[in-house]
Amino acid sequence: MLELTLELFETEVIDSEKPVLIDWWGETCETCIALMPMVEEMSERYGDRLKFTKFNTSQKGVRRFCIKHKIMGLPVITIYQAGEKVAELTKEDITRDSLEELIKKYI
Incomplete structure (x- = not known):
């Protein structure tokens, strides 16, 4: 699973051709x-058809970014x-x- 950062988000998520x-x-x-x-197990099973990533909301400076993406509580899994x-x-x-x-539903 790819660990996302603010710098990687647009390239790896927004511009991704895969869900x-x-x-x-x-x-x-x-x-x-x-x-x-459990998520990592699903990644091994379906990772060839769906890009699996994780975003640590504890990273410095991501509060507004999380609010922008409507992440108000944890855990959350989005597609x-x-x-x-x-x-x-x-x-x-x-x-x-x-x-x-x-x-x-998305593969």
Whole structure:
């Protein structure tokens, strides 16, 4: 999985020809960290058809960027396609089945 930064976001997400999954997480978010192995497993399974990335919201200077992308709480998993956010799962909605269903919708 590619670790996104502010500098990589436009190139790797907005300009991507493939749909992009972003796992928005934070260093102090225990739920985020617990979900990572599941997301990484999905990346191994579907990574040839969907670009898997993660964005650490604990990076310095990203607060406004996260607000701009409507990331108000964690964990959040989003799908971007053709430069636009087209789907989102939030903490209450993220399960193995819901994540796999979301991935299959965009591959």
